[in-house]
Amino acid sequence: MAEIISLANRVTRIAPSPTLAVNAKAKALKAAGADILNFSVGEPDFDTPEHICAAGKKAIDDGHTRYTAVPGIQELREAVVYRLKEDHGRHYTPEQIQVSCGGKHGLYNIFQALLDQGDEVLIPAPYWVSYPPMVQLAGGVPVAVPLAEQDNFDLDPDILERCATDRTRAIIINNPANPTGSLFSRRALEAIGKMALERGWLVVTDDIYETITYPDEKPPHILDVDARLQDQTVILNGVSKSFAMTGWRIGYSAGPQHIIKAMNKIQSQSTSNPCAPAQYAALAALTGPQGFPAVMKQAFLPRREFFVADLTAIEGVTCVKPNGAFYVFPNFSAYYGKSFNGKKINDSVAMADYFLDEAKVASVPGAAFGADDFVRFSFATSMEVIREGMIRIKKALAALG
Ligand code: PMP
Ligand code: GLU
Secondary structure, three states: OOOOOOOOHHHHOOOOOHHHHHHHHHHHHHHOOOOOEEOOOOOOOOOOOHHHHHHHHHHHHOOOOOOOOOOOOHHHHHHHHHHHHHHHOOOOOHHHEEEEEHHHHHHHHHHHHHOOOOOEEEEEEOOOOOHHHHHHHOOOEEEEEEOOHHHOOOOOHHHHHHHOOOOEEEEEEEOOOOOOOOOOOHHHHHHHHHHHHHHOOEEEEEOOOOOOEOOOOOOOOHHHOOHHHHHHEEEEEEOOOOOOOHHHOEEEEEOOHHHHHHHHHHHHOOOOOOOHHHHHHHHHHHHOOOOHHHHHHHHHHHHHHHHHHHHHOOOOOEOOOOOEOOEEOOEOHHHOOOEEOOEEOOOHHHHHHHHHHHHOEEOEEHHHHOOOOEEEEEOOOOHHHHHHHHHHHHHHHHOOO
16 A cells, blocks of 8 residues: 555654564564564463452453543552662652552653653663663664673763753663663662752652562662752652563552653543553452462573573573563574574574574564664573573574684
8 A cells, every 4th residue: 555644753763662562573584384483572371370360350340441530540649659668668648659550651751741852761771672762762862882791781870970061951771671681780889879869860760670670689789879869860660570560561650759740641642541440450459469470480490500501602692680570691603794594683683683584583683772782581491481582592602603
């Protein structure tokens, strides 16, 4: 069909989410009968716990099927306040909480509320694929702050200083991080906190993987660096990862009231409110037993051990051991420049394509995360799949010449 109607510049400047695109491709190939092992998308391979599903079903039976308050039902916002106090000793009021359609939409709301044309946001790289496009969609400019593999992807304050300008409005922290699984050190957070206080930046701390850390330590947090930072920090979190609720689409933000109010204005004109029954399910998640992330971690831990050990045993491959989340992010750059059947592999996109075509292994190229030397594999999949995947990956790498 002829494309008569042109599209907005803002759309043509961004790409569709690569994590979701690879996942869709892997699922389609599998549905067509291909023997694909899917390491692409980051979602727990667990079902939502029964008591949470029951609360969602009950909400429908009880007639919670209409619009709710724009920032989410009062009980859920109170439950978020309770968790922040109980788990972290932080003090918020329900007016400082917004419930959104997933954490992703919470981030979208934050940048829509904060940024004017040309405002810069510092994004430590490797970063989660959606941060830069969300900043761009709000008219902002994403500025990558490079993190080094040899520093375990911790942030170097001198590099941060060099990336900051007088157009900087915000910085994103993702602790533990997607795709590296790394944690920022206390030293890095202190440097960020100091600069944020001096220069009036908003700190966006994406804590979505906070319950999934190895070992069990709580990740260091920006709000523990200096209490004053609470006035210029928005915490982003949600139930997708902690309670295996990716499809329910419930996230939440906690921050200064005027920012949350602005985000509510945007939400009122876009999604109105997150899905009502899903909010009741999330309420059961936050107020019920909190042991579920530990159950998932029990399964993730041996997978992490095996994956990292097997990858780093391959000649030329390095892989930082993740301290959290459920991804490994090996560096395959030693294999760039090699060929298979006359086709050269020069970057992470070609490497991930090669894994998919020749090894039937779906992964996400590091370029999507701003780090072309790497490829991301999610280990939120069974040990058998990981074992078989590693056999195929090793065979594919050995076939390159
Ligand atoms: N932040 C990070 C770093 C993520 O990996 C994800 C996963 N999609 C999200 C936020 C948002 O998750 P959701 O929208 O499912 O809450
Ligand atoms: N955050 C997950 C991932 O990185 C889910 C997909 C997405 O929203 O990007 O794979």
